Amino acid sequence: MEVQIVMEIKIFGTGCPKCKALHQAVVETLNEMGLSADVKKVEKLDEIVQAGVMLTPGLMVNGKLKVFGKVPGKEDIKRYIEEEKQ
Secondary structure: OOOOOOOEEEEEOOOOHHHHHHHHHHHHHHHHHOOOOEEEEEOOHHHHHHOOOOOOOEEEEOOEEEEEOOOOOHHHHHHHHHHHHO
């Protein structure tokens, strides 16, 4: 029986165009990698601040804040996911 790795990805942002672009890029990257993950949007300001995100959008993979304040490219997103897959 194959063990399914459940990955949690959080996208922090209030719904601005950059936040939406990051969400889209994460979903596309996961599809390209053939992976599934629990992708959550965090839009409440207090939760965003609590996570340490000073500028939106922010990206967290398995509880680790990877980047905030910009939309990373797909190669960067892929690397962040790979780092947390092990």
